[in-house]
Amino acid sequence: MWDYSDKVKEHFFSPRNAGALDNANAVGDVGSLNCGDALRLMLKVDPDTETIQDASFQTFGCGSAIASSSALTEIIKGMKLDDALKVSNQDIADYLDGLPPEKMHCSVMGREALQAAIANYRGEVWSDDHEEGALICKCFAIDAVLIEETVRANKLSTVEDVINYTKAGGGCSSCHEGIEEILVKVMAERGETFSPHNVEIPEPPKPGKLTNLQRIKRIEMVLDSVRPQLQRDHGDIELVDVDGKTIYVNMTGACAGCQMEALTLQGIQQKLMEDLGEFVKIVPSRAGSLSRAASHP
Amino acid sequence: MDGIYLDNNATTRVDDAVLEVMLPYFTEQFGNPSSMHSFGNKVGLAIKKARLQIQELLGAEHDSEIIFTSCGTESDSTAILSAIKANPGRKEIITTSIEHPAVLALCEHLEKEGYKVHYLKVDAKGRVDLAEYARLLSDRIAVVSVMWANNETGSFFPVLEMAEMAHAAGVLFHTDAVQAVGKIPIDLKTSKIDMLSLSGHKLHAPKGVGVLYLRRGVRFRPLLRGGHQERGRRAGTENTASIIGLGKACELALDAMHHENTEVRRLRDKLEAGILAKVPRAFPTGDVNNRLPNTSNIAFEFIEGEAILLLLNKFGIAASSGSACTSGSLEPSHVMRAMGIPYTAAHGTTRFSLSRYTTEAEIDRVIEVTPEIIAQLRKMSPYWGETGPTSEPEKAFAPVYA
Numbered sequence: 001m002w003d004y005s006d007k008v009k010e011h012f013f014s015p016r017n018a019g020a021l022d023n024a025n026a027v028g029d030v031g032s033l034n035c036g037d038a039l040r041l042m043l044k045v046d047p048d049t050e051t052i053q054d055a056s057f058q059t060f061g062c063g064s065a066i067a068s069s070s071a072l073t074e075i076i077k078g079m080k081l082d083d084a085l086k087v088s089n090q091d092i093a094d095y096l097d098g099l100p101p102e103k104m105h106c107s108v109m110g111r112e113a114l115q116a117a118i119a120n121y122r123g124e125v126w127s128d129d130h131e132e133g134a135l136i137c138k139c140f141a142i143d144a145v146l147i148e149e150t151v152r153a154n155k156l157s158t159v160e161d162v163i164n165y166t167k168a169g170g171g172c173s174s175c176h177e178g179i180e181e182i183l184v185k186v187m188a189e190r191g192e193t194f195s196p197h198n199v200e201i202p203e204p205p206k207p208g209k210l211t212n213l214q215r216i217k218r219i220e221m222v223l224d225s226v227r228p229q230l231q232r233d234h235g236d237i238e239l240v241d242v243d244g245k246t247i248y249v250n251m252t253g254a255c256a257g258c259q260m261e262a263l264t265l266q267g268i269q270q271k272l273m274e275d276l277g278e279f280v281k282i283v284p285s286r287a288g289s290l291s292r293a294a295s296h297p
Numbered sequence: 298m299d300g301i302y303l304d305n306n307a308t309t310r311v312d313d314a315v316l317e318v319m320l321p322y323f324t325e326q327f328g329n330p331s332s333m334h335s336f337g338n339k340v341g342l343a344i345k346k347a348r349l350q351i352q353e354l355l356g357a358e359h360d361s362e363i364i365f366t367s368c369g370t371e372s373d374s375t376a377i378l379s380a381i382k383a384n385p386g387r388k389e390i391i392t393t394s395i396e397h398p399a400v401l402a403l404c405e406h407l408e409k410e411g412y413k414v415h416y417l418k419v420d421a422k423g424r425v426d427l428a429e430y431a432r433l434l435s436d437r438i439a440v441v442s443v444m445w446a447n448n449e450t451g452s453f454f455p456v457l458e459m460a461e462m463a464h465a466a467g468v469l470f471h472t473d474a475v476q477a478v479g480k481i482p483i484d485l486k487t488s489k490i491d492m493l494s495l496s497g498h499k500l501h502a503p504k505g506v507g508v509l510y511l512r513r514g515v516r517f518r519p520l521l522r523g524g525h526q527e528r529g530r531r532a533g534t535e536n537t538a539s540i541i542g543l544g545k546a547c548e549l550a551l552d553a554m555h556h557e558n559t560e561v562r563r564l565r566d567k568l569e570a571g572i573l574a575k576v577p578r579a580f581p582t583g584d585v586n587n588r589l590p591n592t593s594n595i596a597f598e599f600i601e602g603e604a605i606l607l608l609l610n611k612f613g614i615a616a617s618s619g620s621a622c623t624s625g626s627l628e629p630s631h632v633m634r635a636m637g638i639p640y641t642a643a644h645g646t647t648r649f650s651l652s653r654y655t656t657e658a659e660i661d662r663v664i665e666v667t668p669e670i671i672a673q674l675r676k677m678s679p680y681w682g683e684t685g686p687t688s689e690p691e692k693a694f695a696p697v698y699a
Contacts, residue, residue: 012607018677029679031696036629036644037601038696040679058679060644060694062603062620066677116697128697 004063005097011067016074018066021056028116032109032132037061039069041113043076045121050081057113064096064103071095072110081118087111101141105132136178139171144182151186159183159199173199215276216242222275223249226268230255237268240285247272248285300613301659305499306448306476306592306650307617312501312549315542319503322538330535331526340537347544354547355493355510356484364509364527365540369475369496370399372509373442375520375531376471376492377403380440381412382518384469387439391468393417393425393454394635400442400473401631417443422584423452423636430459434466441470445477445493449619449632449648450583451592453477457488464489469515475499475507479550480557480589491515497539501652502546506539553653561651562590564660568649569593571664576671578686582638582646591652594619596638597645597671599680599690605647608670614663619646641680641690 004012024042031038037060044054055077057069071092076084089107093099099107112128119126133145150156150165162179163170169179176199184194210218216239223237230236235255240248249268251261258264261284269282302310322343328336330344345360352360366372377390377400392404394416404414415433417425425443434441441463445456456472463470471492477483478493479500485493492515497506511517511530523532550557569581578598597605602620609616619630620643633643649663675681680690687693 009607012604013611015677029694029696031698036640038679038694038698040694040696058677058681060599060641060678060680061601063607065601066604126697 002064002100002103004067004100007095007097008064008067008099011070011096012063015066015070017054017056017070017077018058019056020058021054024056026117026121028113028118028120028126030109030112030116030128032105035062035105037065037106037109039065039109039113041069041072041110041117043117043121045081052076052079052081052084061106061109062103064099065106065109067096068092068099068106068110069113072114076114081121084114085118087114101138102135104141108132136182137166137168137171137175140167142166142168144178147179147182148186151182152189155190157183157187157192157194158197163199169199210276212242218276219247219272222272223268226271230264233258245278245280247280247282249282250285300615301662302615303649303651303655303659303663304615304617305652306451306648308498308504309501309652310654311503311542312546314549315502315545318545319538319542322541326537330537331524343541344535344537347540347547350544350547351508354479354483354551355495356482356486357510358486359513361528362485362510362513364511364531365535365543366507366509366531367505367536368507369397369473369494369499370507371520372494372496372507373397373399373471373473374403375509376494376511377407377440377442378520379516379518380469380471380492381407383516384439387437389413389415389435389437389439391415391417391430391433391438391441391443393419393443395419395423395447395449395632396442396444397448397473397475400444404442412439419635421637423447423450423582423632424584425454427455427458427462431462434462434468436467438463438466438468441468443470443472445472445474446480446589446592447583447632448476449630449646450594451476451589451650452583452585453587453589456490460489460491464491476589476592479547479554480591482554485510485512497543497546500546500550502543503539506536506543508543556653558590561653561655564655564657565591565593565649565651568651568660568663569595571660572667575664575668579671580642582633582636592648592650594646594648596633596642597647598639598642599678599686600645600671600674602645602647604674605645605670608673609647609667612662612666612670614666617648617650619648620644 021042021044023044026043026045028041040058042056043052046053055073057073059066059069075087075095089111092107092110093104116126133143136142136144136147147162147166147168154165156162156165159169159176159179162168169176180196187194220239223239233254235253238250238252240250255261265282272280326340328340330337330341348360348363351363366375390404390412392400392414408414417430419425443454443456443459446453460470469491472490473494475494475496476499478495491512493510495508498504517530519530521532526532526535572595573579579595582594582596602618606616606618619633629643633646679694680686
């Protein structure tokens with residue numbers, strides 16, 4: 001079963017603005033070749049202000065197609081046409097707290113229906129400007145057509161090239177067979193042969209092993225870098241001890257006992273982990289909590 | 298778990314009696330059947346018994362014709378790859394356009410390696426043309442692989458007849474029978490079938506165990522080489538508990554064969570008739586007078602299958618669909634496309650597959666709920682008007698496809 005967000009499920013089970021709109025003056029009918037879904041978007045546009053007063057949809061499609069249609073109508077109601085045209089498929093997906101990569105085209109279909117409906121209102125003919133192919137890279141939702149065009153346009157010849165140009169294949173690497181097949185095909189068109197080799201996926205550089213002293217200095221540097229923000233709020237932080245992966249600190253001034261303390265520490269812990277390139281845990285030291293207990297009876 | 302499970306062609310629950318015979322083989326009877334000591338010996342004897350139980354269900358001549366594998370897919374791959382390795386001079390394969398991906402994806406891969414694969418076309422009911430098949434049989438064919446019953450529609454291919462034809466032409470015949478085994482009587486010793494695949498989890502045994510039936514005397518090349526397990530034909534330590542469970546499941550399936558073909562069939566027919574009586578613009582797909590007793594695949598026009606499944610699931614009803622969106626790949630069902638089912642209907646196909654556990658009350662509930670779900674979704678469909686399909690729906694709604 002697809003991993004749908006609660007918002008997608010909610011919009012599917014109780015869709016907003018479903019059904020025909022009697023007095024619509026803008027209609028967009030589009031379908032997705034990728035999966036066979038189709039959508040009719042109907043708008044009631046105020047001709048004086050070019051504002052979308054009402055919107056409804058009818059969808060022949062799956063759960064996420066219906067949810068995307070529902071979300072789209074909610075997003076655009078009350079918008080001016082020019083603003084509505086700026087709504088991207090990512091906006092629709094974000095409104096639904098995300099869609100599975102295989103289902104992103106449902107949001108694309110929503111955006112296209114909107115463009116088609118506005119073109120219909122303005123007496124223009126809408127034509128689609130992109131083509132979708134079979135989904136190759138599921139980590140970054142990149143389809144075969146995009147990879148093929150990129151390989152062709154840039155004369156790419158290795159899987160690494162494809163990763164660098166499109167991101168496709170740069171995640172779990174399960175799709176490398178599919179990428180190789182595209183390379184074989186496109187390279188054959190230009191009379192070349194694809195030569196396979198193992199792909200090294202670049203990993204973020206790991207910092208070398210630090211001595212204890214170097215490590216503590218690095219930790220101090222990170223704490224120094226956040227200190228100005230803390231001082232702005234009349235607080236401060238000091239390093240108490242470092243014991244393996246655990247870093248003890250003392251939150252002082254206004255920071256001590258602040259309700260945001262946990263959140264602040266979390267942010268600092270993240271910074272420390274990024275800088276040190278290892279997992280560490282930041283813990284307010286017992287001394288700090290004792291003094292806090294004393295000052296807040 | 299509560300709920301109405303009508304997705305038994307996808308997988309089945311392990312029968313309580315099957316689980317019971319398996320349990321000792323995880324703990325007390327943990328021995329390796331290859332070992333000399335008594336820890337292993339008892340396990341070896343239990344596996345021997347399982348082999349006999351499977352032999353009986355399949356009507357195989359010898360128990361040594363049963364090779365345990367890890368799943369139906371492994372059995373299919375082993376059979377086809379063995380046939381082409383054993384016949385290096387033959388570079389063609391015959392199969393059908395509506396096989397399971399376990400066979401189709403392998404055939405497509407073999408095409409890249411230079412094999413020519415003939416995909417038999419099917420008509421609107423999913424039937425092959427035996428005259429076309431006869432024309433293709435030649436000494437260039439390494440193997441024919443044709444499923445016994447289709448997983449989506451439940452329709453049978455005439456595998457007994459096709460095996461006879463292959464045998465007469467001197468061609469090996471394999472059948473993927475994962476949907477058929479346990480649901481219909483099978484007697485391999487009186488057939489010309491050379492290889493047959495079955496899968497445990499389709500007949501109330503656990504997942505992760507399968508069988509390849511290999512007729513004695515058929516030239517064979519193993520997929521996995523190594524130890525001497527399965528007489529060297531499938532190396533790797535036996536999945537003992539699951540094999541023993543599969544044996545029990547085959548015994549139970551044989552006992553339930555009459556029930557499957559009378560009571561389960563009656564419930565399936567009641568379900569199909571009940572839904573079709575209440576839902577307009579819906580029809581069963583496949584060769585409805587020649588199919589598994591447990592399967593009904595209904596096409597609901599102008600709506601989409603995943604949406605149907607999500608709403609059925611809300612009522613605790615589990616089914617499956619041939620719609621594009623329910624397969625991980627987004628490809629609409631190749632079976633429905635091959636049968637030429639119109640786009641607006643193929644998308645809404647819903648498969649109900651029953652088991653011997655299905656009850657009358659469950660079927661009544663599904664007949665009650667399904668028409669409401671279909672009506673609810675059709676209200677949202679651009680092809681549907683207030684009371685029924687818009688006149689000439691394909692003309693009234695003709696979207697720009699991108």
